[in-house]
Amino acid sequence: MIYVQDKRLLLPDGRTLAYADNGNTSSLNVVLFLHGPFSVGDASRLSLVLQSKMAHLVCPSLPGWGLSSPIEDPSQYAASIVNDIRALLYHLHPQHTNLKLHICAHSFGCVAAQILYGAPYDIFPYGRCITGLALLDPVSPPHCHKDYWKHLSWQNYFLTGPPSRLFPFNFTTILAKYALENKLQSVDKAENSIVRRNLLPMPTGADETEEIAQWKEQNAVSDAQYERAVIRNAVYSVALTWKGFLALPQIYHSGWGGYCPDHLDEEHSRPLVSVIVYNDNSGHAYAGMGSWLVGKHKNATLQVIEGSSLSWLLCLDNIWKNVFS
Template sequence: MSADNSSGERYLDLPGGRTLAYAETGNISSKTVVLYLHGAFTIGDASKPSPVLLSKDIHFISPTLPGWGNTSPPPPSTSYNDCLTSDMSALLTHHYPDSNIHDIKLYIAGGSFGTVPAQILYGAPYDIFPFGHCVSGVLLMDPISPFRYHKDYAKCMTWSNYFMTGPVAYYMPFNLMVRLMKFVLARKVATVEGAGAFLRETLFDRMDQAERETFARWWEARGRALGETERMMAENIVKSVSKSWVGLMLMSHVLHSDWGFRPDELDEEHSRPHVLLMAGKDDHLAPVAYAQYLAANYKNAEIKYVDGGHLAILYHIDEVWAEFLANEQ
């Protein structure tokens, strides 16, 4: 294992010459673990955790997903599911090599696209992901439903999502639509300044006045300078595609693929952990219909809404973590 002391990023060597990048904070010896899986165009980041997490005896781990940032893409002929479960098993085994797996209390959380790998881990067979035995709760923020089974998933998509991850992207040969989108986006996010403009265009400029005021109060309460959050997000966008664009190229396939289970057919043992779904009422990237589908199909799920769009949960994050962990502990 190695680390980049300047960024706080750590690297775990994996079989086949692959590397898993991750960040962590909190009590790294604690056996209460929050495994947070990030969304698209970012990396695993533990630099600005919620104070709620730091106030508890928790080991917070945020890995970078396959094909993003400094984490290697899946090996040839290896499915995304198998790569993900293998990587996360290796990461947790690295931190808890001598522990009885049942002594670990694992909470799996994800945001936006990260809710997909979070669900894959949640529903994975225990012989493939042994740490599934110790999952105590699942938090899905701005969740995405499995397109393979949610037949109406495309009806609430924006046009940009329809072409990037919807039917056009999935069925067009040779991933041509995604390759075209990559060509366009590569110019926009080549620099931190360009990535910042891309963020404003896709997220911040879509806020109404009420949401802008809520966002301003949030960063003021956390002692952040104006624009600090946007710049940090822009820097992570640039880092996420600095090595390759494989993460983006895989997204449409992963969203449409078999995640290894149907939400409505999970067995009782897998359905034991509580699933908390948090959705922004006006989210145009992860529409509430996705969360509603999951709430109707997972046996032990609860859905809650916050006012605002795709970033709304960010400035309710302390309340979200507090409620989630209070319910599960």
């Protein structure tokens, strides 16, 4: 079966939302996973925990990535993403009264996740169904977190930090696009280029290498299967358009529909927020943003995982357990 953005939903505004889903489609336990840059909606692997919970895993491709139509005006990202996800959930689960919605997001997908978490219930009625929010390597809202730029990696500093606001005509992202475009024309090219090292960070040590090997064996994943899937999704993500990538700085600085975690009312603050970051001993950017988010949310926890970003492989089942707990 193919679970990589294999379905399409025609949205009310005429755009298309690509998505993949897996598991029990009639379950009241719904897990909405929102991907980061250079990825698409992929539900090809259903965690053992999600299987045991009879959950319905829903993975949309965010606007401008993969086969999902872009948003023409990035300043309206908040309103658009709320409308898109509301339409998707209504399409899959029209009777939302008893739904238990678990939102999990990675990296830049955390922008959309936090917008949904704080959206007014009259425009996003599924917000009342949210039981938990898991943010993996999250980004914080720059309109609330004034020192956000201090916690950015150098690549993200130029893509979404102050330089992206100073240089006209979206110069930094256009420059990055030209640097990456040729390398992401095919899976074979991406596998044999420097892009591979950026998409697939190396383990931090022999212990993590061994743990990853054990995880692959336990989950019947061949040595190259996981790596090739990540690279394949990166190629898919920009095969149709680069508008999702080019809009990153505008979306990040779009105001998120007024979302600020410390301005949420009691009802919006009820679902637990799990902030999960990794520590590879290099002063990783997300740790500072994660700490800030936990300090601003009324109901949040912080978990630091030792190792590289590949450590998600080793603890993903534990993350799902925390989401459902």
